[in-house]
Amino acid sequence: MLCVPLTNETRGMVGVDEIRLMKESAVLINVGRGPLVREDTLLEALRHRWIAGAGLDVFEKEPLAADHPFYNLDNVILSPHVAGVTPYYWDRMAKLFVENFKRFVAGEELAQTVDKERGY
Numbered sequence: 001m002l003c004v005p006l007t008n009e010t011r012g013m014v015g016v017d018e019i020r021l022m023k024e025s026a027v028l029i030n031v032g033r034g035p036l037v038r039e040d041t042l043l044e045a046l047r048h049r050w051i052a053g054a055g056l057d058v059f060e061k062e063p064l065a066a067d068h069p070f071y072n073l074d075n076v077i078l079s080p081h082v083a084g085v086t087p088y089y090w091d092r093m094a095k096l097f098v099e100n101f102k103r104f105v106a107g108e109e110l111a112q113t114v115d116k117e118r119g120y
């Protein structure tokens with residue numbers, strides 16, 4: 001399961017070598033960022049059953065094109081980049097907004113900010 005940020009170090013981190021190390025019964029799940037996985041390699045792996053399947057919430061290009069080959073594979077489950085949305089998502093988002101608004105008004109550092117040096 002991939003749920004890491006997209007940085008220079010993680011872009012393309014799953015290619016043919018990594019997929020070939022997986023068991024044939026493995027299912028690759030990507031809820032991080034699409035470019036973490038070499039999509040052409042994953043497509044080949046799924047077509048040839050190098051791995052059992054994939055669950056994909058993110059893609060190299062979003063939205064996924066209507067004619068993308070992933071739609072024709074019986075060993076792929078696709079979702080439209082919504083893996084982060086849970087029953088508690090909106091409540092948590094509202095609380096974080098209120099907390100950060102209070103911090104902003106008080107001149108304090110905001111919570112959960114992006115570290116531009118790290119890339120996430």
